[in-house]
Structure formats: structure tokens, C-alpha cells
Amino acid sequence: MKEIVSIQFGKDQGPLYLQLYNHIKRLIVDKTFEIGDKLPPIRKVASQLQVNTVTVVSAYKLLEQNDYVYAKKGSGTYVADIKEVEEYMESQRELESSIHQNAENPKDVAGIALMTGGHIHIEKDSINFASATPTPAFFPVEDFKQVLMQVLDRDGGKAFGYDESNGYGALRAAIVSWLKTDYQIESHAQNIQIISGAQQGIDIIAKAFVNPGDYVLVENPTYTGAVAVFKSRGAKVVGVPIQRDGIDMEKLEKYIRIYRPKLIYTMPHYQNPTTFCYSDDKKVDLLKLVKDKKIYIIEDDFMSDLNFEKKYRTKTLKSMDQYHKVLYIKSFSKVLMPGIRLGFLAAPLMLFKQIMQAKHTSDIASSGLIQRAFHLYLKKGFWNKHLMHMKEVYYSRYVEIMKLLLEVEKMGGDVCKANGGLNIWVKLPEGVSGTALYQRCLEKKVLIVPGKIFYVGENKAQDNYIRLSYAATDIQQIKVGINKLCNCIQMLQNQDESDVYYSPLI
Amino acid sequence: MKEIVSIQFGKDQGPLYLQLYNHIKRLIVDKTFEIGDKLPPIRKVASQLQVNTVTVVSAYKLLEQNDYVYAKKGSGTYVADIKEVEEYMESQRELESSIHQNAENPKDVAGIALMTGGHIHIEKDSINFASATPTPAFFPVEDFKQVLMQVLDRDGGKAFGYDESNGYGALRAAIVSWLKTDYQIESHAQNIQIISGAQQGIDIIAKAFVNPGDYVLVENPTYTGAVAVFKSRGAKVVGVPIQRDGIDMEKLEKYIRIYRPKLIYTMPHYQNPTTFCYSDDKKVDLLKLVKDKKIYIIEDDFMSDLNFEKKYRTKTLKSMDQYHKVLYIKSFSKVLMPGIRLGFLAAPLMLFKQIMQAKHTSDIASSGLIQRAFHLYLKKGFWNKHLMHMKEVYYSRYVEIMKLLLEVEKMGGDVCKANGGLNIWVKLPEGVSGTALYQRCLEKKVLIVPGKIFYVGENKAQDNYIRLSYAATDIQQIKVGINKLCNCIQMLQNQDESDVYYSPLI
Known part of the structure; x- marks a missing residue:
């Protein structure tokens, strides 16, 4: 049996057990101790190194908790397969990076990963129709750098202090007049709350108004990140x-009558x-429906700005x-850049105190520097x-992708013509499953999102839809990607037929 | 009765009711309609302006909801006292600004305001011992500007994209080695979660682990912002x-036995x-106490760094x-600057998935630019x-304030000698109430925090303490401020005696 020797305990190097832990860890990493070797x-060890047995127990325990060793009951402690641990770490990193690529919809890819057994590899040369996040190449870095510099020169330390609790006053005032001219929304600087992105807006509203057992109605299918927030507050x-x-x-x-929800x-x-x-x-009807009820509506406006019909000015519900x-929640991520972590919430004055408090307990305030x-x-x-x-x-991407998707319609699919935004909702030809298509496309390094994961309620989920985003794909990638997508659909259709052909007739 | 005339409805100026609302609002602001005037x-109005009555009803309703008018049942609609509304707005603004001055403890001043009936005025020449936030003059603006510029030049658009979900990888790696050398904390980049300040750290932990009805133990007295978070999750x-x-x-x-808490x-x-x-x-005892129980400890380390004893290296619980x-939660606010909105959470690996999810539903990620x-x-x-x-x-402020506070000890008070941090906890001479002293000091434009508001449980609250922070006061202000504070204590002591003297003996 190998032995643990030559450890020099240092007085100022932390607790003995930690020093021992690090020493053994090194022996394992150096392969002095190899996989399957039994630790003494x-x-x-305690008598050899003249330390208390508790010290050795603690070191071994820590090694075990960090997966360097494993204990066999009644037998001893053995060196684990670090490679396995490293592979686990690696897969965690991959999962993470795939999540962050689609991070405005954190649950999307996580959901896919879950559905497909947790294994998801986004290779570097993948064509990514799953991400609704714009490509960094389009971020207005130079302009933003200019205003950042100007703020630092102008405000110095004040830029890093606390601003008013609901946000930097001048920004709120600017938002009020911007809302008025560009969105016909009447508001006051007093009922604008600056938030660190739309996700936080939803979270704050839930914190302020949703109690466990409350009902919240959502559109179906919907953004899974919102559902996760409401559920985390114990809402139904x-x-x-x-x-x-x-x-x-x-x-x-009907559902309002049955469930008496707090929020829609x-x-x-x-x-x-x-x-x-x-x-x-429908907007008018919706407002009328709730006007005398104790129900509030969240309008998550993340892309009314991305409207390709030039003449038509989109009227917000607000x-x-x-x-x-x-x-009213407005995010700047889809137009500007996600990393800015900024948005705002325009809420009725009478709800404002609760919103301000919820923001406070969440993170006190959003970055003053970014606000300025x-x-x-x-x-x-x-x-x-x-x-x-x-x-x-x-728009140019939209035109391209819609042209190419005619092929899917020829195959019996149905493509929703939004004429705005950055997603496309595709109903697949009959018999083609979105989940199966997702898998097929993944093999061809094309990433799409199966529609199924957006549904609330297992039994309501429909598997014959997919969502394609063109935020992170250029025209060339769209051409190659949609071509591959069409091939995959065709393969699934053929397979389906062959399945029918070969399957025993009942 | 005055009339609403000369309104020109514009085709592209939004809904009629909104135009009418704005028109009447202007008439009120211009004093064409004065306080108490009845609206026609x-x-x-509908027949004069040739609009639907619904339009007028909507406009009146909106005026009412924005406090320009009020409706008397069965009588009509009258112009409200806008000055009153404006004063309300003004008082809201003051409350806000006072809250943000002490924003790391948002509930502190809000609590004071509540205790004293909601009226709190911080005048510009006040001496502020209530704020635990450093003065902007000390913020390292030039150094931070330099690194910001470097990041923008180096990373371009990537600085505004999404980083890994638990934070920018290089920052997490740097934190791991920093924790090791400066804090003797062993960690992995895999169990570091970057957060937008310590408050968010507490919020995320609560979101991940606290369900309604769960018990959470806190030190008493404690940071009220943490209590607010746990309560907002329905915890006891x-x-x-x-x-x-x-x-x-x-x-x-005893409390662990009785309450079986989830967190301490x-x-x-x-x-x-x-x-x-x-x-x-005590740290060792605390860890031993929970080691085999399903209890986790939050260590909110917001100022172990601010240790004035040079030889003594503070050992963190972690x-x-x-x-x-x-x-383990670490905030950079107290040392660096609050507006950076950055900190980190080092958590056991087995809890990490829940933490990452809670961060995601909260705000997806912290600003990548600031992290870089x-x-x-x-x-x-x-x-x-x-x-x-x-x-x-x-330290120089600490020495000064401690010297001056000897006076309070002479009067019968007791001052805790922390030799670190930026707060001082003062037990007042017998019979002097912290709340009364707070009021007296406020009149002299000296802001302190009565100890009472930090207590959990009404019956446990002790009113003979105050907290003094020297983060936002320079030596000169300390001299003037503590002098005034001593005078106020003396006045309260004398008053107490005279009260005794004049009050009927029973």
C-alpha cells in the first residue's frame, strides 16, 4: 500500500486538515496515487504524521466531498476516477455555455437538455436558430463607450454611488418623454422603476403581488422564464x-371566473x-374585461419596436x-445588447410602493453607471x-428565411408571417414531431427549439411546432441552416412513411 | 360654472379621452380651473365637444386617478388641491433620497420614517451617521475607468454579451485564488456565483431554499434587509x-431543536x-452544531477586510x-463603492444547481462589462x-470618534470597541431612549439610527442603543456631530430628571 509521506505542515497555511487535504489532492493529481489505489x-496516517485522527478524517471527508476519493463501507477509502469527475465538470461547462447562449430564455435550452436527457453539445460551427440574442458584432460598442466615458468624466464618483431607489432621475424623466412621443404612453417619473432587465421586472412583480396559492394566467404557449418565476413564488x-x-x-x-387570478x-x-x-x-376587450376586477396585466414588451411594417405604428396595451x-415591462436586450442588463417598468402609481420595496429587497438598485x-x-x-x-x-434576415421556409409549407407545414420581431413559429407537416426534428437537426449541427417546451400543462403541450430565431444567424447561415432543416423534415417524413410501411398493420 | 372650451382634437395625437385628459390637466395647472372648482x-361636455360620453368619463376618471380632481358622490367632480399632491410627491422624493443615502440598509431609514410617522427630512448640511455607504470622493474612479476602457478595447461587443450563467469565467477563477491566498478559503470556479451585490445574494439563497412556513434564524439585532427577504418568501x-x-x-x-430552521x-x-x-x-462550535443537520449557514461577509488590527488575520467561517x-456572501460595496453592484457567493457544490437557477429567474446574469x-x-x-x-x-475616523465618545461613557453609556468595520454600537446612559435621541439629533441636523429598528420581534426590541456609522462623515463632521450628539444626550438626561422632579410622586 502506498503511503502519505513528506508533508510539511506550515504554521500560517491554514488548518492542518486543509493542508493534509491539499497534500493528498496533489498526490492524486500527480498520479502518485492512482485510480483505485487505497488510501492508508x-x-x-495520524500516527505517522503525528496529528489527531480527526484531522485525517476531515481531510478524507473533504476529498470525498470533492470527488477525489470514494469510501467503501467496511473496506476503506479509494482514489476515484478523476477523469470521470473532469468529464462531469466539462459537461457542466458545456451545459452552462449552451444555456447562456440562449440566456434570455434560460429555461429553453435547459428544458431541451432536460428533455433529451441532459446531454447537449453546441459545437462551435453550429448554426444557432435557438438563440434570440443578437450577435455581438452588431452591438453599438463605440457609441456606448463614448457615453460611458462622458458619464465618468462628468460625474466622477457619483456614477458609482446610489441613485434614487427607483432609478436615476434624469433617465426616468427621459423615459417618460420617450414613452409619450414614441409609444403614446402617459406616465410620470414617479411610476417608472428602472430594472436590471425584463426577467427582473417579472420577478419583482411576482415578489410584490403573488403569494403562494395565487393563480396567474399566462398565454399558452409562453415564455418559460416567466412561468418559472411565478412557480417559484408558489403560484398556480x-x-x-x-x-x-x-x-x-x-x-x-372563463378562467378568470374559475380561478380568480391576480395577474395575467x-x-x-x-x-x-x-x-x-x-x-x-382584442387589446380593448382585454382591458375592459379586467377594469373592475382586482386583476393586473403584465405587458412584457420586448420587441414591439422591431416592427417591419413602416406605416403601422404598434399600439402598446399600456x-x-x-x-x-x-x-408595462420594457427590455432593451433584443434591440441593443443583452449585457446592458437594463430595462424599465411603468406601473400604476398605486402599486408603486410595493414595486419599489420588491426591487429593494432584490438588489437595492440597478447599476448607476449603466443607467447614466x-x-x-x-x-x-x-x-x-x-x-x-x-x-x-x-428585416433582411426575415425576408430570406421566409423565402426559404416556403419549402416547409410545400411539405405541408405552416409558417406564421409575423412581419416583425426575431422569431418564427413553424407548424410542422403532419406526423413530424418537433422533438424528433430537434434531435435530427442537432446531429446536423443546426440548433432549433422544439415548440413543446413552451407549453404550460403537460397535456396541453403540442409537439408539432418549432421556434426559429434569426437573431444570431447571418444570411449565409440561414441559407445553409434552413436547407438542412428541410432535409431533416423530409427524412422524418420518409421515415414516418417507412415506419408505417414496415410496422405491422393492426 | 367654468367651461371646457377650445380643444382641438388631433387625428394623430392618441385616443380622444387622452387628449381631453391632457387638455383639462393643462387648464388645472394653468389655474383656469382652480381648487374646488366643479368640472362641467x-x-x-360631450355634447359641446361632440364626443361620446364614454370619452369624457374616461378623461375624468384618469384625472381622478392622477389626483387632479376628486369625485363627490351625487354631486360632481371637483378640482383637487394640486399643491397637496405636489407636496405628497415632494415628500415621496425626500423619503426616496433618504432611503438611497442609506441604501445598503434600505429598511433602516424606511423603518425610522415609519416609526416617526413617515416624515423624514435630510437637509443638505446634515451630518450623516446613519449611512454606512462610503463617500463618493473616495471611490477609485480613475483606476476603474482605466480597467473599463481596457475591457472595451480588448473585448468589444463581447463585453456586452452574456457570460456564463454563474459569472464571467476569468473573474470566478481570479476569485478562487484570491479566496485561497487572502481568506484561506478553498473553492472551485464551479461553486462561485457572481451576484449583483450582497442583497441579491441573500435574495437568491432565500429563493433557492426557503419555502413558505420555513423557519430562518437570525442574529438579534440584525440587518433588516435580510429579514425583509426571508419574510417576503413567507419564512418565519x-x-x-x-x-x-x-x-x-x-x-x-434550543431554537434549532424547537424550530428546525432551514437557514441561519x-x-x-x-x-x-x-x-x-x-x-x-464560537465559529468552530457553530459549525459543529450544524454539521449533521439539514441546516445551512449564510455568512454575510461585508467587512471582514476592514480590520484595523494589523497582526490579526480574521478567519472567516467559510x-x-x-x-x-x-x-459565503461577499460584497464589495463597503470597501469599494456601492454603485458597482457586484459581489459573489461561494456555496457548497451540491447546492449549486438551485443557486444558479435562482439567479437565472432573478435577472439571468450580472453585468458582464462590470464583471470584466x-x-x-x-x-x-x-x-x-x-x-x-x-x-x-x-481607522483615522474610528480613532477620532472613539475618543469623542468617551464623553458618552462618562455620562453612563457604553461604547463597543470593534477596532474594525465602519459602525459603532452605543449603549445609551440609563433612561435615554434611542428613539427620543434620534428625534433630538434630527432637529440638530445630525442623523443617527436608533437601535430599536434592528430587532426582530417587537417584545425583544431594545430602545437604549444607537448605531453610528462613520462611512459618510469626515473628521471635521465627526467632531461637530458627536459634540451635538452628546449635548442631545445631556438634554434628554436633564429632561428625564426634571420629568421625575415635576411628576407627581406615587
Whole structure:
């Protein structure tokens, strides 16, 4: 049996057990001790090194907890297969990187990973139709750098202090006038809460208004990140079908009667994942429906700006909200860049105290530096300049991908023509499963999201849809990717037929 | 009765009711309609302006909801006292600004405001012993600007993308080696979660592990911002008395038996508000106590770095945590600057998945730009340079304030000699109430925090303590401020005696 020798305990190098742990760890990593080797018995080590047995026990325990060794009952402690540990770590890293690539929908890829048994490899040369996050190449780095510098020169230390609890005052004022001119939304600086992205907006609203056992209605299918928030507050989440012109009003009325929900979570523009938009009539109906009830509506407006029809100005639900029922969340991620971690919440004044408190207990305040920089960014007209640019980029991709997807329609599929946003919702030809297609595409290094994971309620989930995002794919990738996608669909169709052919007729 | 005339409805200026609302609002602000004036009846306005009555109703309703008018049942709609509304707004703004001045303890000032009936004015020339936030003048703006620039030049758009879900990899690796050398804490980049400040760390842990009805033990008195988080998750929060050498172990054992808590929230170094430090023995005892139980300990280490005894290296609880029981939260606010909104959480690997998910549903990720900048800041040795500087600054203030507080001890008070941190916990002379002293000091434009608000459980609250912070006061302000404080104590003592003198003897 190998022995643990030549350890020099240092006085100032921490507790003995920790020094011993590190020493043995090194012996394992150096392969002095190899996989399957038995560590010497505790008493022996203690007497050899003249330390207490507790020290050795602690060191061994720590080695075990960090997966360097494993204990066999009644036999002893053995060196584990570190490679296995390293592989585990590696797979964790991969899972992480795949999650962050689609991080605005953290649950999307996590959900896929779950569905497919936890193994998901995004290879570097993959074509990624799963990510709804714009490519870094389009981030307005130079403009943002300019405003950052200006803020630091102008404000010095103040840029790193605390701003007002609901956000930097000048930014809130700028947002108020921007909301008025660009969105016809009437607001006050007093009911704008700056948030660290849309996800935090949903989280704060849930924290402020949702108690365990409360019901929350959501569109079905919907953004899984919102569902996760409501569930984490102990809410019961019920899905209401979404139709081409908005939420199913009949079902909504019924569910309101049955469940008496506190909140309704909506994305009226280019809904995620369906890309459906509410008609103005439906917006009016929705507001009327809740006006005398103790129900609030969350309008998650993450891309009403990305509207390709130039003449048509999208009316937000909030702009029509004469009853003070809408909590309006705006994220800048999809237009600008996700890493800015900034957005805002416009809420009825009477709800504001609770929102401010929820923000406080969450993280006190959003970065003052970023707020000040974004204020200048807005003021200098950089936002509108960048928005115009991104609309052009996305529009050209949209045109390309829609042209190519005609092929899927020829095969019997149905493609929703959103004319805005950055997602496409595809109904697959009959008999083709979104999950199976996802797997097939993955093998061809094309990443898509099966529609199934967006559904609330197991029995409601439909597996004949997929969501394609064109935020992270250029025209060339779109050409190659959709071509591969079509091949995969065809293969599944043929296989289906052959399955039918070969399967015993009952 | 005045009339609403001369409104020009514009086709592209939004819904009619909104235009009407804005028109009447202007008439009120212009004083065409004055306080108490009755608005003309709805039918009349509708017929005069040739609009639907619903339009007028909606406009009136919106005016009411925004406090421009009020409706008297069966009588009509009257112009409200806007000045009153404006005063309300003004008082809200003041409350806000006072909260943000002490924003790491958002509930502190809010609590004071509550206790004193909601009116709190911090005048510009106040001496602020309530804020535990460093003065902007000491923020290392130039160094931070340098690393920000370097990151933008080096990483371009990548600085604004999403990083790994638990934080920028290079920063986590740097934190691991920093923890090892400076804190004797063994960790892996895999169990470091980057957070947007310590408050978010507490919030994430609560989200991951606390369910409604669970018990959480806290030191008593404690940081009110943590209590607010646990309560917002529906937890039952029980206070365990804190003693000069750490938490009361006897009571802790008993409460663990009775309540079977999920978490224990601790601040082992310069505890807020008492400034007490755990002895090493007590740290060992605490860890032993929970080692075989399903209990985790949060170590909120917001200022173990600010240790004025040069020879003595503070041992964190985490560095002694051989049982993997400690969730270690580190904030950079007190040393560096609050606006950086950055910290980290080092947690046992087996808890990590839940933590990562909780972070995700909270705000997906912390700002990548700030993470990358802080990584360089650490790597270039700026952190240690700045820490040394801040220790000097705080130490000189500490020496000054302790010297002056001898006066309070002469009057019968007791001042805790922390020799570190940036708070001082003062037991007042018998008969002097912290709340009364707070009021007296406020009149003299000296802001302190009455100890009472830090207590959990009404009946446990002690009103003969105050907390003084010297983070936001320079030596000159300390001299003037403590002098005024002593005068106020004396006045209260004298008043007490005279009260006794004049009050009828029973």
C-alpha cells in the first residue's frame, strides 16, 4: 500500500486538515496515487504524521466531498476516477455555455437538455436558430463607450454611488418623454422603476403581488422564464390558448371566473414563441374585461419596436390603459445588447410602493453607471439610430428565411408571417414531431427549439411546432441552416412513411 | 360654472379621452380651473365637444386617478388641491433620497420614517451617521475607468454579451485564488456565483431554499434587509441574541431543536449593527452544531477586510467549513463603492444547481462589462491598494470618534470597541431612549439610527442603543456631530430628571 509521506505542515497555511487535504489532492493529481489505489488507514496516517485522527478524517471527508476519493463501507477509502469527475465538470461547462447562449430564455435550452436527457453539445460551427440574442458584432460598442466615458468624466464618483431607489432621475424623466412621443404612453417619473432587465421586472412583480396559492394566467404557449418565476413564488400557473389575434378571450373570461387570478402575463407584440400580435380590438376587450376586477396585466414588451411594417405604428396595451391595470415591462436586450442588463417598468402609481420595496429587497438598485450611460445614449438619439439599423438587419434576415421556409409549407407545414420581431413559429407537416426534428437537426449541427417546451400543462403541450430565431444567424447561415432543416423534415417524413410501411398493420 | 372650451382634437395625437385628459390637466395647472372648482357635467361636455360620453368619463376618471380632481358622490367632480399632491410627491422624493443615502440598509431609514410617522427630512448640511455607504470622493474612479476602457478595447461587443450563467469565467477563477491566498478559503470556479451585490445574494439563497412556513434564524439585532427577504418568501424569522463573542450558542441550540430552521443568517465579522465579532471557538462550535443537520449557514461577509488590527488575520467561517455548510456572501460595496453592484457567493457544490437557477429567474446574469472590469481591477492589484487606503481613512475616523465618545461613557453609556468595520454600537446612559435621541439629533441636523429598528420581534426590541456609522462623515463632521450628539444626550438626561422632579410622586 502506498503511503502519505513528506508533508510539511506550515504554521500560517491554514488548518492542518486543509493542508493534509491539499497534500493528498496533489498526490492524486500527480498520479502518485492512482485510480483505485487505497488510501492508508486513518489511524496509521495520524500516527505517522503525528496529528489527531480527526484531522485525517476531515481531510478524507473533504476529498470525498470533492470527488477525489470514494469510501467503501467496511473496506476503506479509494482514489476515484478523476477523469470521470473532469468529464462531469466539462459537461457542466458545456451545459452552462449552451444555456447562456440562449440566456434570455434560460429555461429553453435547459428544458431541451432536460428533455433529451441532459446531454447537449453546441459545437462551435453550429448554426444557432435557438438563440434570440443578437450577435455581438452588431452591438453599438463605440457609441456606448463614448457615453460611458462622458458619464465618468462628468460625474466622477457619483456614477458609482446610489441613485434614487427607483432609478436615476434624469433617465426616468427621459423615459417618460420617450414613452409619450414614441409609444403614446402617459406616465410620470414617479411610476417608472428602472430594472436590471425584463426577467427582473417579472420577478419583482411576482415578489410584490403573488403569494403562494395565487393563480396567474399566462398565454399558452409562453415564455418559460416567466412561468418559472411565478412557480417559484408558489403560484398556480394556468395557460390560456393564444390565437393569431391574441389571447383566447372566451377561455380567458372563463378562467378568470374559475380561478380568480391576480395577474395575467401577456406579450401582445410578436409573442414568444408564437410571434402572434394582439389586434387592437382584442387589446380593448382585454382591458375592459379586467377594469373592475382586482386583476393586473403584465405587458412584457420586448420587441414591439422591431416592427417591419413602416406605416403601422404598434399600439402598446399600456398606451390604451385608461383603467390603470397594466404593468408595462420594457427590455432593451433584443434591440441593443443583452449585457446592458437594463430595462424599465411603468406601473400604476398605486402599486408603486410595493414595486419599489420588491426591487429593494432584490438588489437595492440597478447599476448607476449603466443607467447614466443609457440616459445619454437615449438623449443623443443613438437608440433610434441603432433601432433603425437593427430593423434593417433583422428585416433582411426575415425576408430570406421566409423565402426559404416556403419549402416547409410545400411539405405541408405552416409558417406564421409575423412581419416583425426575431422569431418564427413553424407548424410542422403532419406526423413530424418537433422533438424528433430537434434531435435530427442537432446531429446536423443546426440548433432549433422544439415548440413543446413552451407549453404550460403537460397535456396541453403540442409537439408539432418549432421556434426559429434569426437573431444570431447571418444570411449565409440561414441559407445553409434552413436547407438542412428541410432535409431533416423530409427524412422524418420518409421515415414516418417507412415506419408505417414496415410496422405491422393492426 | 367654468367651461371646457377650445380643444382641438388631433387625428394623430392618441385616443380622444387622452387628449381631453391632457387638455383639462393643462387648464388645472394653468389655474383656469382652480381648487374646488366643479368640472362641467359629463353630458354637457360631450355634447359641446361632440364626443361620446364614454370619452369624457374616461378623461375624468384618469384625472381622478392622477389626483387632479376628486369625485363627490351625487354631486360632481371637483378640482383637487394640486399643491397637496405636489407636496405628497415632494415628500415621496425626500423619503426616496433618504432611503438611497442609506441604501445598503434600505429598511433602516424606511423603518425610522415609519416609526416617526413617515416624515423624514435630510437637509443638505446634515451630518450623516446613519449611512454606512462610503463617500463618493473616495471611490477609485480613475483606476476603474482605466480597467473599463481596457475591457472595451480588448473585448468589444463581447463585453456586452452574456457570460456564463454563474459569472464571467476569468473573474470566478481570479476569485478562487484570491479566496485561497487572502481568506484561506478553498473553492472551485464551479461553486462561485457572481451576484449583483450582497442583497441579491441573500435574495437568491432565500429563493433557492426557503419555502413558505420555513423557519430562518437570525442574529438579534440584525440587518433588516435580510429579514425583509426571508419574510417576503413567507419564512418565519426568529432572532437569536448576539453576544460580544458571537451568537448565543445555548439559545441557538434550543431554537434549532424547537424550530428546525432551514437557514441561519450570520455576520461573523463586525456584525451589523452591533459590530460584535465571533470568537474562533464560537465559529468552530457553530459549525459543529450544524454539521449533521439539514441546516445551512449564510455568512454575510461585508467587512471582514476592514480590520484595523494589523497582526490579526480574521478567519472567516467559510475557511473553517469542512462540513460544506456555509454559503459565503461577499460584497464589495463597503470597501469599494456601492454603485458597482457586484459581489459573489461561494456555496457548497451540491447546492449549486438551485443557486444558479435562482439567479437565472432573478435577472439571468450580472453585468458582464462590470464583471470584466472588476476582474482586471483585482488582477492589477488595485483592490488591495484601495483596501489599504480605505482602512487608513476609516481607522483615522474610528480613532477620532472613539475618543469623542468617551464623553458618552462618562455620562453612563457604553461604547463597543470593534477596532474594525465602519459602525459603532452605543449603549445609551440609563433612561435615554434611542428613539427620543434620534428625534433630538434630527432637529440638530445630525442623523443617527436608533437601535430599536434592528430587532426582530417587537417584545425583544431594545430602545437604549444607537448605531453610528462613520462611512459618510469626515473628521471635521465627526467632531461637530458627536459634540451635538452628546449635548442631545445631556438634554434628554436633564429632561428625564426634571420629568421625575415635576411628576407627581406615587
